[in-house]
Amino acid sequence: MSKIKERTGTPSANGVSSQQAVAGPVAPPRVSARRRRPGVIALSLALIAAGGAGVAVLLLQVGDRTPVVTVVREVQVGQVLTEQDLGEASVALDPAVKAVRADDLKSVVGKRAAVELKPGSLLSPSQVTKDSLVKSGEQLVPIGLKPDQVPATDLVPGQTVLLVRVPAQGAAAAAADETADDGVPKTIAGRVVKASKAAPGTGVVVVDVATSAKDGPIAAAWVSAGAVRLVLDAPDGR
Known part of the structure; x- marks a missing residue:
């Protein structure tokens, strides 16, 4: 009885057994494509457009300047x-x-x-x-007003005012009263040229008032006697 030898493998020319599997090329792993989201794309485009518009507006603002x-x-x-x-x-x-x-x-x-x-x-x-604030035929009379005599409304150049004679005392008052009508307060029309800020400590405000040349000396006498008050006139004399 003949013995049959079982071949366990036939070596190849390079010494590798025929039963050994020959390694083939390795297939790359499949990467699933990321699904694009239309909403995100639209939002990105909107942001880009808005940014471009903002830059355009800024450039226009910077360029549109006036000396x-x-x-x-x-x-x-x-x-x-x-x-x-x-x-x-x-x-x-x-x-x-x-x-x-x-x-x-x-x-x-x-x-x-x-x-x-x-x-x-x-x-x-x-x-x-181009005009002088004190016009031809006018005189400038400075009037000092105590804190309780200053109107709450700001005094600004150009405002029309009335200088009103009020009762005064002393010799200076007698000189001032010589120009007054008995029983009727005398007034002088004027215009504010400048009003200073309240002086520190006293709070006194000095108002430069332009009056007619004939009324300037009278107003100055009232101021000297402490017999004048300043009253704001209605706009345009109404």
Whole structure:
């Protein structure tokens, strides 16, 4: 009886058993594609568009600037403006704001301040005047008002006022009363040219009032006697 030998494997030329599986190429793992969400895409596009619009508006605002005249140092009412009082700035100007353009700077030099001008503010046409605040045929009378005599309404240049004679005492009062009608308070029409700030400690406010040349000495006598009060007149005399 012949013996049959079982082959357990036939070695190949390179010494590897035929039963050993030959390794093939390794397939890459399947990666599932991320599903795109239309809502997120739309939101991203909207944000990009909004950002672009904001930049465009900012560029327009920066580009749309107007050279204007500014006040660089304090100017009192009635003071003549010089080039040293004024400067220039480029600002985004609202159409409702009236300001003197930088090209017109020389046209305001030599004019008078109609109101008190503060450094850092824009200069508007209404704040300057070519006329003297004390006109021909007028006189300027300074009147000191105690705290309880100052109106609650701010006194500003151009306001019309009445100077009213009130009872006074002493020799100076007698001189002031010589111009008064018996029993009828005498009044003098005037116009505020300037009002100072309240003095520290006393609170006294000095008001420069322009009156007619014939009434100026009378008003001065009333002030000297302490026999005058200032009354605000109705706008336009009504």
